[in-house]
Amino acid sequence: MKISEGVEAAIHCAAVLAGIEKGTTLPASALAELHGLSPTYLVKHLKQLVAAKLLESVPGPHGGYRLAKKPSAISLLDIVLAVEGPKPAFRCAEIRQRGPGALEPEAYVKPCGINAAMLRAERAWRAALAAEKLSDVIAGYEESADPRAVAFNCAFLARHQRPQG
């Protein structure tokens, strides 16, 4: 079981986009350069965030990406689900219906207890992720990160953000 690296990249990008001025956008190339990621691959994840209505994209020159909501209205769960998809990590293969003692499918109306237990645990995970807001992540970053890194990021944003209706 492994969460894809795209999730980490998406969260970082969302946090950065929270820092640009209102009414401006940041092109994907700037996000990729800032994080040292592949520009073409990062775009795939950004598009997933746009499809989930967490980001907005502006096409054309001086276009780019910006947040579609306030950072306090975006949770890490929103980002994880946008990138990983909505399906739960535990997918019951219904092996209880496979052996020589299998009954007709109509006999299995009650959900598999193992599946139910695993999904309960997964709901706890999602609830914890939903409680982690993007605004909290940013607040934690600003108070614990190296001042030089913060200054560099601010200067980088000021250099690359573009005004946009």
Add this chain to the structure above:
Amino acid sequence: MKISEGVEAAIHCAAVLAGIEKGTTLPASALAELHGLSPTYLVKHLKQLVAAKLLESVPGPHGGYRLAKKPSAISLLDIVLAVEGPKPAFRCAEIRQRGPGALEPEAYVKPCGINAAMLRAERAWRAALAAEKLSDVIAGYEESADPRAVAFNCAFLARHQRPQG
């Protein structure tokens, strides 16, 4: 993100092994047949459970597997970790250290806030899994499963379990 099917197989096998009589074992071939799984592949997962000290194996003829602990002392987390490995699902790639604004590695003594948030959520997931005991799963099965399936499983166990010191 996807949990391997081996986890589901391992939990089913552990639940079945909880049903054999004390002092007996069940060969892997019987477990595979009962669940309609590949015998050779199932052994891989059973060995992982043995390595985690959740099961015990007895070699030789009339050998097989049995639980190493009481069902109430085995949690679903134990089984998941035995099969999937102990590493967390979210593995921080430290992309904060990769861009043009990266500092020397010594500047990143404080953990990445994003990583910390993801690991907090994962701890919630593990805590929920640790609360789900194998004995609870079995109790839920016995009360909600079709009586015909229960009867078949009991007969199957009585037919295949082998006495063993």
Add this chain to the structure above:
DNA sequence: GCTGATTTACTCGGATACACACTGTCCGAGTTTAGTTGG
């Protein structure tokens, strides 16, 4: 100087390799019981 065509810079969507983990099979080795053989 103003309007319209062209260029440019960016997003969008799909097609295409590549790497790695999960799935599944096979073989040889080790261990213990059951059955067989020889005295």
Add this chain to the structure above:
DNA sequence: CCAACTAAACTCGGACAGTGTGTATCCGAGTAAATCAGC
């Protein structure tokens, strides 16, 4: 009748393909601002 030997059943451990998912790149298409040409 008893002891040693052989055969059988099972686990153990590693080596080996097949498959699917995540990673990464590239190309063509669409969009809108900026630039340039022509009147």
